[in-house]
Amino acid sequence: MTALPAILVSVPFGVIVTVQVSSLSQQVGATSMAGAAGGLGVIRQGSPMVSALLLGGAAGSAIAADLGARTIREEFEAMRTMGIDPARRIVAPRMLAMLALAPMLCVLIIFMGIGVGYVLTIVYQDGVPGSYMSSFAAFATMGDLIVALSKSVIFGVVIVIVACQRGLEATSGPRGVAQAVNAAVVIGVIAAFILNVIITQLVSMFLPARIG
Template identity: 55%
Template sequence: MAAEASRGLLVDLVRGRFQWREMLSQAWYLVTVTAIPAVLMAIPFGVVVSVQVGNLIHQLGADSLVGAAGGLGVIQQGAPIATGLLLGGAGASAIASDLGARTVREEIDALRTMGISPVHRLVVPRVAAMLLVAPLLNILIVFTGIVAGYLIAVGPQGVTPGSYWATFGAFTALSDVWISLGKAALFGFLVVILACQRGLEARGGPRGVADGVNAAVVLSVAAIIVVNLVITQVVAMFLPIRVA
C-alpha cells in the first residue's frame, strides 16, 4: 500500500491528474479535528517539561539552561509524538471509518469494476493531505509548547527572559527543527497508510468497520512509538552533542 500510494502520488503529479480538490478537502478536515486538541495538548506538555526540568536544573544552580532543555524536549520529542498521536487518533479513525464504510457498501468493488484504482482515487489524496497537515500541526505544537514553557520559566521559576532565549538558541539548532518536521511527516505517512489499509480490508458490515477503525488507531500508536525509538537512537549516534 505504501509503495503503490507513493508511486501513484508521483505519477498523478507528473501527469497532471492529481485530485487537488479531494486533497484540500481532506486536509481541511484534518486541520479542523486536530488544531484545537493540538494546542490543548501542547500547553500542558510545555508546562510539565519546564517545571520538571526546571526543578532539577535549579538544584544544580543552572537556571538559565531551562530554555535549552525545554527547547530540545519539545522540538525533538514532544511535538512529533503529539502530532503522531493526534493524527493517529482523529485522522486514522476518520479515514478508516470512511474507507471501511465504502468497502462494506461495495463502492470499492464498483470502482475496480469500472477500471478505477481505489488507491489512486481515494488513498493518494489522503496521503498527500496527511503529509501536508502533519508538519503544519507539528509547527503549531512546537510554538505553543515553547511559549507555554517560557511563560512558566520567566514567571514562577524566576528565569530571566534573556538567559532563557540565549541558552535556547545556543543548544537548539536548525537541524533539530528539520528532524522534528521529518518525524512528524513520517508519523503522518504511517498513520494514513495503516488507516487506508484497514479501511479497504473491512469486512462483515458495521462490525467490520468498527474493528478496522480500532485496529488502525492501535497500530498507528504502536508504530509511532517504535519508529520514534529507532529515530531517536539514530539521531543520538550522529548528533550526540545536541541530544546530550
C-alpha cells in the same frame, strides 16, 4: 480537525515539561539552562510524538472509518468495475493531505509548547527572559527542527498506510468498521513510538548534539 486538539494537548504538555525541567535545573544549580532543556525536549521528542498521537487518534481514525464504511458498502468494487483505481482516487489524496498536515501540526505544537514554557518560566518561576532565550538559542539548531518535522512526516505516512489498509480490509458491517478503526489507531501509534526510538538512536549516532 487536529488543530484545536493540538493546542489543547501542547499547552499542558509544555507546562509539564517546564515544571519538570525547572525543578531539576534548580536542584543542580543550572537554572540558566532551563530554556535549552525545555525547548529541546519539546522539539526533539515532544512535538513529533504528540503529532503522532493526534494524527493517529484523529486523522487515522477518520480515514479508517471512511474507507471502512465505503468498503462494506462495496463502493470500491463498483469503482473497480468502472475502471477507477481506488488507491489513486481515494488513498493518494489522503496521503498527500497527511504529508502537508503533519509538519504544520508539528510546528504548531512546537510553537505552543515552547511559548507556554517561556511564559511559565518567566511569570511563575521568576526566570530571566534573556537567559531563557539565550540558552535555547545556544543549543537548538535548525537540524533539530528538520529532524522533528521529518519524524512527523514519517509518522503521518505510517499512520495513513495503516489506516487505509485497515479500512480497505474492513468486513462484517458496522462492527467490522469499528474494529478496523480501533486497530488502525493502536497499530499506528505503536508503530510511531517504535520508529521514534529507532530514528532517535540513528540521529544520536550520526548527528550528535552540538552547541550552536
